[in-house]
Amino acid sequence: MTAAGHAHRGRPSRTGLGRALMTGGALASDWLPAFTEVPRSAFLPELMWPFAMEAGRSVPVSRSSDPDSWLAYADADVPIVTQWDDGRHAGTEPGEVSTSSASMPSVVFRMLRALDVRAGQRVLEIGTGTGWNAALLAHRAGAGNVVTVEVDGAVAERAERALRAFGAPVRVVHGDGFQGFPEGAPYDRVIATCGLRSLPFAWVRQSRPGGVIVAPWGTHYSNADAIARLVVAEDGRSASGTFAGPVEFMKLRSQRLPPVAHRAYVPDTVAVGEETMTTVAEEAFTGDRFGAGRFALGLRVPACVNVVAEKRDGARPVWFYGLTDRSWACAMFRDGDTARVWQSGPRRLWDEAEAALAWWEARGRPGHERLGLTVTGEGQSAWLDDPADAWEV
Known part of the structure; x- marks a missing residue:
């Protein structure tokens, strides 16, 4: 020394x-x-x-x-x-x-x-x-x-x-x-x-078979990342593994997401969107910001940014903005009242979020350790428990 x-x-x-x-x-x-x-x-x-x-x-x-x-x-x-x-x-x-x-x-x-x-x-x-x-x-x-x-x-x-x-x-x-x-x-x-939204295959290609890749990884849904620990396959064509708990890192500069321009999605009022009601509790979206629930929602609702606004006078809007088009959704939670939902665009983002929450809860609210990531030359996919049952993220 x-x-x-x-x-x-x-x-x-x-x-x-x-x-x-x-x-x-x-x-x-x-x-x-x-x-x-x-x-x-x-x-x-x-x-x-x-x-x-x-x-x-x-x-x-x-x-x-x-x-x-x-x-x-x-x-x-x-x-x-x-x-x-x-x-x-x-x-x-x-x-x-x-x-x-x-x-x-x-x-x-x-x-x-x-x-x-x-x-x-x-x-x-x-x-x-x-x-x-x-x-x-x-x-x-x-x-x-x-x-x-x-x-x-x-x-x-x-x-x-x-x-x-x-x-x-x-x-x-x-x-x-x-x-x-x-x-x-x-x-x-x-x-x-640094936090990643897409783990490059170049790192897999430059690793030995059996090599280990550790990186903070997450989706644009939130800033909540998790530590991905991937093992490179013997044939070098993929790397796969589970997550080892939540973290938050500054993002890789080439993968930073600029702030959402709200007016580009909702130029006037939410009333232009299709209105429904929901019985989903506010806490499902406002609870532990580093919890496995929010992380899992990001895996199931791709290319989407979730913004939880501050509560004012007993009311809190929770926003969803699509990244591939101008789809948006807003759930307005009010103390003591049933939440109202508005959504607009080619995607029904609230429907996707509600379905993702139901998926997570139906599987026993799995923690980070049951969720996994696989990276190949064609892209990356997420999975629960079994890498063979994966979906693109």
Whole structure:
């Protein structure tokens, strides 16, 4: 370990974090040496924006002006934004859109546990970020066996400097991670640190048979992703596996979805839509935003964005917008009253959502672990319990 690494060891806050991660099951015992030897603080910038739980928002923290708070957040199980607005942001206050970050340590080690990387294996990482995750991988597999790809040139440059200063000179590639990095293939393990809506077959093609791909994956229905753990088939023609629990990540830049332009769907009033009633409870769409129910609805209602509005005066509209046409639906839930529904367009999105909810409930409200994903050269499909019974997503 380098002198730079030793300078970050031994803080009580790091000891407490490690204990909490172990107790919570995020940090497996075989990853404890990497956690101990590779602190997140060695890869964080002078000015960062950790998520302050008590405030419910990201706050600016400078190491030079408030070193105690900086270190405390570095050793906390919170996400830390390190770039806003693709680098166009200036100043100390948070920007509009967070575009690079250091993930929560609990999420990082849950994903590394799922990756199951061994010493000497070749690893491809998509999304370098601060470089911390690449350094953890280097500690396990060896720096010469890790390649990390970052789409943002400034982020890639800073991460490479941090990795070399720490003594983990992994190869940092400035490029489009969606294409993988064929020059370093074949890989035993592939891990993405950005949310995906379509997992590229290039990653499967660049993996060895039996290789493992771990990535946050979800649909445009919501921001709720889940950790997909896929195993590459022996013939290399597909990768398939189940999900290992919910997460939320910044999306791969080429797969970001711009905000829905409501007026493009509903220029006047919902009264232009076909009106019906529903007995579905509001909680079916407003409950746990990271629950398996919302995730499953996204699998069953493709090419659709769900927007849950804030409740006002006892009323809450829940919107559905089609992505392949201008179909839309709105369910208006009112306290103590039967919900009214309006929908319009070639698709009946409320009917699809209601059917998807009934499908999920009829199968015992399955959790993420029963849901799966298969990726082939022709596309991707989801399934419940059995990969042979899949549908396109």
